[in-house]
Amino acid sequence: MSAGFSRREMLGKLGWGGAGLGLLAGRGFADADTDGDPAYPGFAKNVRKVAPSMRDVASARLEGGKVVQPARELPVFHTADVVVVGGGSAGFAAAVAAARTGAKVALVERYGSLGGLFTNGMVLIVIGTGVKENGGFKLVTRGICEEFLRRLEKMGAGAVTALPPEVGQPTVDPEAAKVLMDEMVQEAKVDMFFHAWGVDVIQNGNAVQGIVFESKQGRQAILAKVVVDASGDGDVYFQAGADYQQISHAMGFVYRVGNSDRVDAGKLPKGTKAPRLGSIEPVKSTRWMNNLGPRGNGLDIRDLSKIEMMHRKSAWDYVQRIRKTPGYEEVFLMQTTPQIGVRATRLLDGAASIDKKGAVSGAKCADAVAVSGHDGMKLPEFPIPYGALLPKTVDNVIAAGRCISCAPDLIDRVRLIPVCIVTGHAAGVAAALAAKANARPRDVPVADIQKVLREQGAYLG
Ligand SMILES: Cc1cc2nc3c(=O)[nH]c(=O)nc-3n(C[C@H](O)[C@H](O)[C@H](O)COP(=O)(O)OP(=O)(O)OC[C@H]3O[C@@H](n4cnc5c(N)ncnc54)[C@H](O)[C@@H]3O)c2cc1C
Numbered sequence: 001m002s003a004g005f006s007r008r009e010m011l012g013k014l015g016w017g018g019a020g021l022g023l024l025a026g027r028g029f030a031d032a033d034t035d036g037d038p039a040y041p042g043f044a045k046n047v048r049k050v051a052p053s054m055r056d057v058a059s060a061r062l063e064g065g066k067v068v069q070p071a072r073e074l075p076v077f078h079t080a081d082v083v084v085v086g087g088g089s090a091g092f093a094a095a096v097a098a099a100r101t102g103a104k105v106a107l108v109e110r111y112g113s114l115g116g117l118f119t120n121g122m123v124l125i126v127i128g129t130g131v132k133e134n135g136g137f138k139l140v141t142r143g144i145c146e147e148f149l150r151r152l153e154k155m156g157a158g159a160v161t162a163l164p165p166e167v168g169q170p171t172v173d174p175e176a177a178k179v180l181m182d183e184m185v186q187e188a189k190v191d192m193f194f195h196a197w198g199v200d201v202i203q204n205g206n207a208v209q210g211i212v213f214e215s216k217q218g219r220q221a222i223l224a225k226v227v228v229d230a231s232g233d234g235d236v237y238f239q240a241g242a243d244y245q246q247i248s249h250a251m252g253f254v255y256r257v258g259n260s261d262r263v264d265a266g267k268l269p270k271g272t273k274a275p276r277l278g279s280i281e282p283v284k285s286t287r288w289m290n291n292l293g294p295r296g297n298g299l300d301i302r303d304l305s306k307i308e309m310m311h312r313k314s315a316w317d318y319v320q321r322i323r324k325t326p327g328y329e330e331v332f333l334m335q336t337t338p339q340i341g342v343r344a345t346r347l348l349d350g351a352a353s354i355d356k357k358g359a360v361s362g363a364k365c366a367d368a369v370a371v372s373g374h375d376g377m378k379l380p381e382f383p384i385p386y387g388a389l390l391p392k393t394v395d396n397v398i399a400a401g402r403c404i405s406c407a408p409d410l411i412d413r414v415r416l417i418p419v420c421i422v423t424g425h426a427a428g429v430a431a432a433l434a435a436k437a438n439a440r441p442r443d444v445p446v447a448d449i450q451k452v453l454r455e456q457g458a459y460l461g
Pocket residue numbers: 085086087088089090091108109110111114115116117118121123124125126127128196197198199230231232233235251252253254290291340341342343400401402403415416417418420
């Protein structure tokens with residue numbers, strides 16, 4: 001029945017024409033039409049007939065050998081003060097921070113869980129939380145980052161290894177991290193929209209006014225005063241026409257092996273080197289295997305597809321070789337990453353930038369909104385200025401995470417998980433303050449952002 005209706009006809013049938021779209025725009029995460037017990041084992045009881053998805057009439061056409069997408073009106077799915085695109089470590093923190101600062105926040109994530117490379121990419125070790133100082137360890141990634149780690153610890157054995165300052169580099173169980181991130185965005189009353197891929201911005205000149213996303217229900221809009229680009233790849237500022245530089249980097253592919261506690265090393269033949277099982281996890285039966293991988297363009301689906309298949313085969317072959325080693329027969333390939341390890345792609349060419357020379361100088365910065373640590377190395381902490389999150393010309397977009405403005409020589413430090421969390425925290429606070437004041441993010445006094453960040457437990461040097 002549904003296939004015969006256009007989107008407009010369908011809106012009419014549902015009584016949602018014209019201004020009625022506002023009804024749709026007001027519905028958030030809490031209004032989702034779901035019921036039932038997630039553990040219910042049956043099927044038929046849960047089957048319902050629902051209003052069909054709207055059919056999109058304005059399909060692309062082939063005109064004189066060119067594919068043309070006709071102009072079309074997009075339904076406004078939602079409105080918010082702040083929309084965060086990307087729910088990785090940066091986006092999760094940005095959404096929580098913006099909501100805690102009083103904004104109505106929507107978080108849009110293309111996959112079905114939070115954490116990005118940290119959880120779905122199974123990069124489990126949190127490096128860069130602090131620095132060595134006066135013979136001890138100083139935690140610098142405080143605020144939401146520290147809260148997150150302490151709350152993981154409270155989730156019980158198996159969620160995280162010992163925390164800083166005891167251990168500078170905790171290893172986290174990805175499922176525990178996902179559950180806790182869900183919990184924290186829900187507590188903050190963020191409207192969470194999974195399975196939504198941000199594909200465009202709504203823009204008037206330099207001013208961005210929201211985003212367009214794709215989902216199984218087609219292309220729809222979210223209106224917002226400020227957009228936080230936490231896509232990791234700068235998708236939002238790219239769509240808005242901001243300046244950036246692009247790099248290729250080694251693409252990794254983390255995998256986990258199971259039964260690591262069932263190894264009988266005593267059976268290893270004399271003179272045989274013990275196979276590498278990977279790094280420890282909070283539970284002793286599993287290990288995770290990090291790797292560098294071949295270099296490629298993390299935005300090009302040809303590179304991504306090729307590297308992903310190469311990695312998968314290599315992981316399988318490696319574990320099969322381990323299994324042939326006496327004493328290691330029970331080790332098995334438990335899980336390969338559902339998200340290939342794209343280390344870096346677009347780097348914003350922002351209002352300010354940071355590079356290695358500045359980072360190792362130990363210089364302070366009056367505009368700092370975040371501070372990076374570096375465990376285990378003899379490098380000092382370094383400040384990240386507000387301008388490193390701001391495009392030079394595009395307004396109402398704030399970058400966070402691994403796509404902020406930095407020189408390629410510093411990206412391997414900027415992209416570390418806790419550093420992404422603290423830049424996300426800063427971007428969220430700045431976005432909320434800009435939305436509240438109806439101001440452009442670049443016009444919000446840094447001192448105001450710093451004040452709120454400090455109130456929320458952040459360390460700014
Ligand atoms: C192989 C590998 C090993 C690493 N090892 C370590 C390590 O040992 N320790 C460490 O601290 N760091 C490590 N890192 C770095 C770290 O994991 C990442 O840089 C960091 O997690 C990035 O966080 P982010 O939030 O900026 O980006 P991401 O984690 O990439 O998050 C971006 C999120 O946005 C979503 N998204 C993207 N585009 C869109 C869109 N258009 N619309 C909607 N959603 C979108 C993605 O699905 C994702 O959830 C490693 C990285 C890799 C790849």
